[in-house]
Amino acid sequence: MPTRRTNPRQNTTPCPDCGVPLTRPNPADLPNYPIDGALTKPTPYLRVLALAPAANIDVFDFSHPIPDELGAAITLALDDNDQLRATIGLDPHLNEDLRTDLLAFAIALYTAEPERIDNTPNAALGIPKTRVRAARRGAGHLAYHIAFSCGRKTSSATFDSREL
Known part of the structure; x- marks a missing residue:
């Protein structure tokens, strides 16, 4: 039976926008959690990065200069x-x-x-590095929950995007 120790959602505050409990799972409290799972990484960035392969996402750093306003780009194949x-x-x-x-x-x-990505001519979007107002739904809101659950507290994980 779940307890407050094994089910941290019982002691959480719901997200004011969607009602989902704002939780940061502790791997030690999760039965059968992989010893090298994403949540065991030392920083929020490394935790989010560790989620990518499970979602069929490859992540890399650009080795050549990119436009100053861009912080990231995503493409599908x-x-x-x-x-x-x-x-x-x-x-x-x-x-x-x-x-x-x-x-x-x-x-x-x-x-x-x-x-949204696939419907662009090159199946690619550029993401400027300037945050915009926190989204109450959609990808920006999901990004907030991803970052939060990986230990990153941010006022906004929402960005604009543009075709590449």
């Missing part, structure tokens, strides 16, 4: 088994907090709104 995959490139010069929020937003775009 089919792998050899016709499974949808995403590739996310990040500006390597950003601080870890901004990288965390941009990566959470890009993951949220891919998981919640892949058609």
Whole structure:
């Protein structure tokens, strides 16, 4: 039977926008949680980064200069088994907090709104590094929950995007 120790949602505050409990799971309290699971990583950025492979997302740092206003880019493709995959490139010069929020937003775009990316001419979106007002729903709101559950407290993990 779940207890307050094994079910932290019993002691949480609901998100004011969607009502989902705001939780930061503790791997030690999760039975059978993998010893090297995403939540065991030392920083919020590394925790969000560790989520990407499970969602068929490859993440890399751009090795060449990108436009100053961009912080990230995401593109879609089919792998050899016709499974949808995403590739996310990040500006390597950003601080870890901004990288965390941009990566959470890009993951949220891919998981919640892949058609938004796929419907562009190159199946690619650029994500400027300037945050916008926190979204109350959609990919920006999902990004907030991803970042929060990985230990990142931010006022907004919502960004604009543009076709590439």
